Amino acid sequence: MKKKKSVVSRYNRWGYIFLIPFAVVFVIFQLIPLVTTIYNSFFENYMSGLKKVGPNFVGLANYGKLLTGGDLGKYFGNTMIMWILGFVPQIVLSLLLSAWFTNPQLRLKGQRFFKTVIYLPNLIMAAAFSMLFFTLFSKGGPVNSILISMHIFKDKYDFMAHIGSVRGLVGFMNCLMWFGNTTILLMAGMMGIPDSLYEAAEVDGATPGQIFWKVTLPLLKPIFIYVLITSLIGGLQMFDVPQILTNGSGDPMRSSMTLIMYLNKHLYSKNFGMAGALSVMLLILTGILSAIVFRVTAKDEVQ
Amino acid sequence: MAGTSVKKKGSGSSIHARRVIAYIVLIIISFICLFWFYVLFINATRSNAELGRGFTVVPGKYLGTNFYNLFHGSLPVVRGMVNSLIIAGLSAFLSTYFSTMTAYAIHAYRFAGRKAVFTFILGIMCVPTQVTALGFVKLVQGMGLENNFIPLIVPSIAAPATFFYLKQYMDSNLPGELLEAARIDGAGEVRIFNTVAIPLMKPAISVQAIFTFVASWNNYFTPSLILHKDNTKTLPILIAQLRAADWLKFDMGQVYAMIAFSIFPVIVVYLILSKNIVGGLAAGAVKG
Numbered sequence: 001m002k003k004k005k006s007v008v009s010r011y012n013r014w015g016y017i018f019l020i021p022f023a024v025v026f027v028i029f030q031l032i033p034l035v036t037t038i039y040n041s042f043f044e045n046y047m048s049g050l051k052k053v054g055p056n057f058v059g060l061a062n063y064g065k066l067l068t069g070g071d072l073g074k075y076f077g078n079t080m081i082m083w084i085l086g087f088v089p090q091i092v093l094s095l096l097l098s099a100w101f102t103n104p105q106l107r108l109k110g111q112r113f114f115k116t117v118i119y120l121p122n123l124i125m126a127a128a129f130s131m132l133f134f135t136l137f138s139k140g141g142p143v144n145s146i147l148i149s150m151h152i153f154k155d156k157y158d159f160m161a162h163i164g165s166v167r168g169l170v171g172f173m174n175c176l177m178w179f180g181n182t183t184i185l186l187m188a189g190m191m192g193i194p195d196s197l198y199e200a201a202e203v204d205g206a207t208p209g210q211i212f213w214k215v216t217l218p219l220l221k222p223i224f225i226y227v228l229i230t231s232l233i234g235g236l237q238m239f240d241v242p243q244i245l246t247n248g249s250g251d252p253m254r255s256s257m258t259l260i261m262y263l264n265k266h267l268y269s270k271n272f273g274m275a276g277a278l279s280v281m282l283l284i285l286t287g288i289l290s291a292i293v294f295r296v297t298a299k300d301e302v303q
Numbered sequence: 304m305a306g307t308s309v310k311k312k313g314s315g316s317s318i319h320a321r322r323v324i325a326y327i328v329l330i331i332i333s334f335i336c337l338f339w340f341y342v343l344f345i346n347a348t349r350s351n352a353e354l355g356r357g358f359t360v361v362p363g364k365y366l367g368t369n370f371y372n373l374f375h376g377s378l379p380v381v382r383g384m385v386n387s388l389i390i391a392g393l394s395a396f397l398s399t400y401f402s403t404m405t406a407y408a409i410h411a412y413r414f415a416g417r418k419a420v421f422t423f424i425l426g427i428m429c430v431p432t433q434v435t436a437l438g439f440v441k442l443v444q445g446m447g448l449e450n451n452f453i454p455l456i457v458p459s460i461a462a463p464a465t466f467f468y469l470k471q472y473m474d475s476n477l478p479g480e481l482l483e484a485a486r487i488d489g490a491g492e493v494r495i496f497n498t499v500a501i502p503l504m505k506p507a508i509s510v511q512a513i514f515t516f517v518a519s520w521n522n523y524f525t526p527s528l529i530l531h532k533d534n535t536k537t538l539p540i541l542i543a544q545l546r547a548a549d550w551l552k553f554d555m556g557q558v559y560a561m562i563a564f565s566i567f568p569v570i571v572v573y574l575i576l577s578k579n580i581v582g583g584l585a586a587g588a589v590k591g
C-alpha cells in the first residue's frame with residue numbers, strides 16, 4: 001500500500017513538469033507586462049516634441065487627468081454606441097436563425113450550407129474586411145454606383161464624412177462578423193432544452209410565437225447573458241474595424257474613436273503614463289464584466 | 304385522437320408557410336454575407352479605368368495584370384504573406400502542442416494545487432491582450448526583440464482559451480486506464496504524452512490549430528506595435544499601410560487585388576475545412 005502511494009506521487013510530480021512551459025511563458029509575456037503596465041500608470045512619462053519628460057512618480061494623477069481632462073467619456077460613448085449598433089441586430093438575427101435551425105418541425109434543408117455561409121465573415125481578417133468596406137463605400141466606389149443606377153440615390157453620398165454612416169458601417173461590419181458565431185452559441189443552448197417541454201406546450205395549444213417567448217427564451221437566459229457579456233467585453237476591445245475604416249483618426253470629428261484606438265494613439269506617441277492608466281481602467285472594467293460571466297455560468301452548472 | 308390529428312393538419316399548412324419564410328430570409332442573409340466578397344472578386348478583375356466607370360456584374364480581364372502590378376509594386380505583399388504564414392503557422396503549432404501539454408498536466412496527474420491552477424488559468428482567460436500591450440512593448444524593446452517574430456509566436460504557448468477547450472475534450476476522450484496501461488508497458492511519461500495522448504486528441508487539436516492560425520493571421524493590434532521594418536511586416540499591417548497611403552488616388556485595381564490577396568486564401572481554406580470548423584465550434588459551445 002505504502003509503496004503504491006509513493007509510485008503514484010512519483011508520477012504526479014510530472015504534473016508540475018508539464019505545467020512549466022505554460023508557467024514560464026505566462027510569467028514572461030503576460031504577468032510581467034501586466035505589472036509593468038500598472039507600474040507605468042503611476043508615472044509621468046511622455047514625449048514633448050523630441051524631449052522626453054519623466055518618468056516621474058505622480059501617483060494617481062494620470063487617472064485624474066484621464067477622467068476629468070480628456071475625451072475618455074466621449075470615446076467610451078463612441079465604443080458603446082457602435083457596439084450597440086452591431087449587437088442589437090446581431091442578437092435579433094441570431095435568435096431567429098437559431099430558433100429556425102433547431103426547430104424539429106421546420107426541418108430546414110441545407111443547414112450546413114447556411115451555417116457555413118453565416119460563419120464565414122467571422123474568419124475574415126477584420127483589417128482587410130474594413131479596408132474592403134472603405135473602398136466599396138467610398139465616394140467613387142461600387143455601392144454608390146449601384147445605388148445611383150438603381151435610382152435610390154440621386155448623388156454620390158460620402159459615407160466617410162457623416163457620423164451616422166461611419167458608426168453605422170462599423171456596427172454593420174461587427175454584426176456581420178459576429179452573428180454567425182452567436183447563432184451557433186445560441187443553437188447549442190437551444191438544443192439543450194428537452195423536447196418534452198416543447199411537446200407539452202404544443203399539447204396545451206401554444207402557438208410557435210408563444211413557445212418561443214414563453215419556453216425557449218426564459219430557458220435560454222444563462223447562455224443569453226453569457227453572449228451579451230462576452231460580446232460587451234469584445235466590444236470594449238473594438239479596434240481593427242474603426243481603425244482601418246477611418247485610418248486611425250476616428251473621423252468625422254473623432255466620433256468613431258474607440259477606447260483601444262485611444263490607447264493605441266498613446267502607445268504610438270509614447271505617452272506611457274496615460275496609456276498605462278487607460279489600460280488599468282479597461283482591465284478593471286473587463287474584470288467586473290468577466291466576474292458577472294463567471295457567476296452566471298457557474299449558476300448554470302449548479303442547476 | 305381525431306382532434307389532435309385535425310390540429311396537426313391545420314398547423315401543417317402554416318408550417319409550410321413558415322418554412323418558405325425561413326428559406327427566403329436565409330437566402331437574403333446569405334446574400335448579405337457573400338455580396339461583399341463577390342464585389343471584391345469582380346473588382347479585383349477590372350482595371351482602374353473600368354472601375355472608374357462604375358460597377359458591373361461580370362468580371363473583367365485584368366485579374367492577372369492587377370496581381371502582376373501588386374507583386375511588383377511598393378508594398379512587400381509576398382513577403383508579407385510569407386511572414387504571416389510563418390507567424391500564424393508556428394503560433395498554431397506551439398499553441399496547440401503546449402496547450403495540450405498544460406491540459407494533460409491537469410487531466411492526468413493529481414498534484415497539490417491542481418484545482419487552483421485550473422481556476423487561475425480560467426481567470427486569466429478574461430485579461431484582454433490590449434491592456435497589457437504597454438508592458439509587452441516595453442518588455443520586447445528591453446529584450447531587443449523588436450522587428451522579430453519571437454514575441455508574436457512564443458506567447459501563444461500560454462493560451463487559456465485553447466487550454467480550456469482541449470481540457471474539456473480530454474475529459475471525455477482520454478480515459479485514465481489507457482495511460483495506466485501505457486505505464487505498465489514501461490513507457491515514460493513524456494513518451495506517453497507524445498504517443499498516446501496527442502494522437503487521441505487530434506480532432507480537438509486540429510480545430511484549435513485552425514482557430515489559432517486564423518486569429519494570428521488576422522491579428523493587427525500587437526504586430527503593428529512590434530514590427531516596423533518593411534521586410535518583417537505581416538498582411539494586416541500592409542493593409543493598414545495601404546489605407547494610410549491613400550491609394551484610392553492611384554490604381555484601384557491593385558487595391559482590390561491586395562484585399563483579395565489577404566481574404567481569399569482564408570476563404571478557400573475555410574470552405575475545405577468548414578465541416579470541422581463549424582462542427583468543432585458547436586462541440587466547444589456545448590461543453591463550454
